[in-house]
Amino acid sequence: MALIAVIDDDPDIIEASSLVLKSKGYHVVTATNPDDGYKIIQEKKPDLIILDVMMDEPDDGFFLAQKLRREKIKTPILMYTSVSKTIGMEFGAGEMVPVDDFVEKPISPDELLSKVHFLLNKE
Amino acid sequence: MLKLVPEWAHHYDEFWAAIRKRNLWFIHLRYIFFIILLLFVFVGEYFLDFRFTDLQFRAILLTASYILIYNVIIHASRKHVGCEPGKFNCMYLSLIQTVLDISALFVLIYYTGIIESPLYMLFIFQTVIGSMILPGVVVYTITTTTCIVFIAMVFLQHFDYLPSHLIIGLTPNMMEHTFTYDILVVTIFSFIMLCSVYLANTISRRLYKREQQLRDYIIKIDEAEITKQRYIMGVVHEIKSPINAVQSILDLVINKYLGPVTPEIEEKLKRAKSRSEESLQLINNVLHISKLKLLEVSKKEEIALTKVMHTLLDKNYETASIKNITIKLSDKRKRKKIISADKTLLELAFSNIIGNSVKYGRQDGTILIELNDPLPDSVQISVHDDGIGIPTLEVTTVFEEFYRASNAKKKSFEGSGLGLSLVKEIIEKQKGSIELRSPSKFGSEQFPGTTVTITLPTIELRE
Incomplete structure (x- = not known):
């Protein structure tokens, strides 16, 4: 079964996402900051990365996504966002976010599972 | 070099605009003064009861031409004189x-009788406006x-060291002024000059x-x-x-x-x-209201388009190279004019569009x-691509918030569905307009663009 990395600075979100994903038999590894997230991606080579925007961190989720793509890691990335739909301004000017899909928080289990399923079966 | 720009003038735009405007007034006034002088010399004696001697006639005409010549030179050169302090x-x-x-x-005053000349009042006018x-x-x-x-x-x-070129007919009974009279005239003149200059x-x-x-x-x-x-x-x-966390946990239990x-x-x-x-x-x-407020107070800066475009291309180069997409920039403008808009917002808008194309x-x-600039007072920026395009029926609806074209959704491309509505909002705030066409000019059947x-x-x- 596929391995999914969940990287978010909110432990409750990690727990909730993990429970939902595990219930469908996915294996889950987690990290609570972008640095640890980068490490587990390097070590565990997950099939899918769920990444929060993590605006509070100095190197936020966008930064990690860009770093991964620069290093030619093509694992699909599903990004959790919190304000993007409301304001659309958190995406810094002149930057593109190289992720495969977004999930708007609060995360509905059905939406999460369908997007995960889609991304894992795209290849 | 003499420092003419005052310390407090730091909003240079406004300051220089005022200076240039005043210079232009002066130039226009001088043309009028030239015409009045000519009328004075050629027509005056027919309507009013006075006459000039030959010497006066020539002197006034020469001075008038001199004024006209330097005025034309100043008028022509003012466009080339910049507005930079220090230069x-x-x-x-x-x-x-x-x-x-x-x-x-x-x-002019010398040749019209000095103290008898009606022209010395013009000094007051000249210095008052100059002092502004x-x-x-x-x-x-x-x-x-x-x-x-x-x-x-x-x-x-x-004391008769200078000749009096009096205008014939203005002072029919030639009287000698007393010294006191002269002193009174020059005192009052100097007093009025200095006072009005000080006040102005x-x-x-x-x-x-x-x-x-x-x-x-x-x-x-605004800040x-x-x-x-x-x-x-x-x-x-x-x-x-x-609250997001609470909702996620509630969802776990409810589901x-x-x-x-x-x-x-x-x-x-x-x-x-x-x-x-x-x-x-x-x-x-x-959040939505705050965003609108932020757009409202957006700054106005003068922006050189090519610079913005090059920054954007650099930033998007890497992402585009993953798909091996070539980005070309072609500048067909006949006039290189600047635009006045909020740079950050404009960059955000363009980056959204180029981002979409990638x-x-x-x-x-x-x-x-x-x-391109088909019209003299606007610039057109067109971004053409050969991507998946937009179904014809949806060309207008993609500007709606959260709307994503059906073919974009089907392929599950990344996207929050907010990009284009924000772009439209930004462009309209900068008094511009946005238009979408699909297929593009080099689209194919499979990839209309x-x-x-x-x-x-x-x-x-x-x-």
Whole structure:
């Protein structure tokens, strides 16, 4: 079964996402900051990365996504966002976010599972 | 070099605009003065009861031509004189104009009878207007010099060292003035000169300063508004995170990921969820309003388009290279004008559009960015791609918030569905317009592509 990395600075979100994903038999590894997230991606080579925007961190989720793509890691990335739909301004000017899909928080289990399923079966 | 720009003039745009405008007034006034002089010389004697001697006639005509010649030269050269402090700028041009005018006036006064000349009143007019532009020291120097030269001329005339070129017919009974009379005239003249120059200079300086202060305050208020809205967005965002977590946990229980739930508990949990959804809705509204406010107070900066485009291309190069997409920039503008808009917002808008072209572009595709100016006072930026395109029926609806074209959704491309509505909002705030066409000019059957055309107003350097 596929391995999914969940990287978010909110432990409750990690727990909730993990429970939902595990219930469908996915294996889950987690990290609570972008640095640890980068490490587990390097070590565990997950099939899918769920990444929060993590605006509070100095190197936020966008930064990690860009770093991964620069290093030619093509694992699909599903990004959790919190304000993007409301304001659309958190995406810094002149930057593109190289992720495969977004999930708007609060995360509905059905939406999460369908997007995960889609991304894992795209290849 | 003499420093003519005052310390307090830091909003240079406004300051220089005022100086240039005043210079232009002077130039127009001088043409009028030239015509009046000609009328005075050629027509005056037919309507009014006076006459000029041959010498006066020639002298006035020569001076008038001299005024006309230097006025034409100044008029032609003012376009080329810039507005940079520290260099030869339009302030120096107004100083030169003032000095030339005063010297021409002296010649005219000399040939029309000095103390008997009706023209010496023009000095007051000249120095009052001059004192609105030039700094105090320069104005007082000019005024004092003018007074001294005039006083000297009057006394030299009184003691017959200078000839009196009187206008025939103005003073039918030629009387000798007493010395006291001359003293009274020059004293009153100098008094009026200095007083009006002092008043005009201080009042206009105070007005200029006030104007600059007001600009400062407007900028401060706008900055405060931006800080406030950012703060609100930050706080509200902080509030949103725990509610998101609460909702995610509630979802777990309601969807029975943690085991069975009795109907009563499920009902209560659903109620809790709907209430917390309400608060999320409120938060989203606040965020939305803050965003609109931020767009409202957007700054106005002068932007060179090519520079913005190159920055954007650099930033998107890497993402585009993953799909091996080539981005080309073609500048077909005939006039290189600047636009006045908020740079950050404009970059955000363009980056969204180029980002879309990359996102929905095909492997090994092409993106062409064209700059053009079919109309003289606007610029057109077109982004053409050969990506998946937009179904014809949806070309207008993609601008709606959260709307994503059906073919984009089907392929599950990344996208929040907010990009284009934000782009449209930004462009319209900058008084521009946006238009979408699909297929684009180099689309194929399989990849129709999209053309996004943005029109933005351009500005001239202000007069």
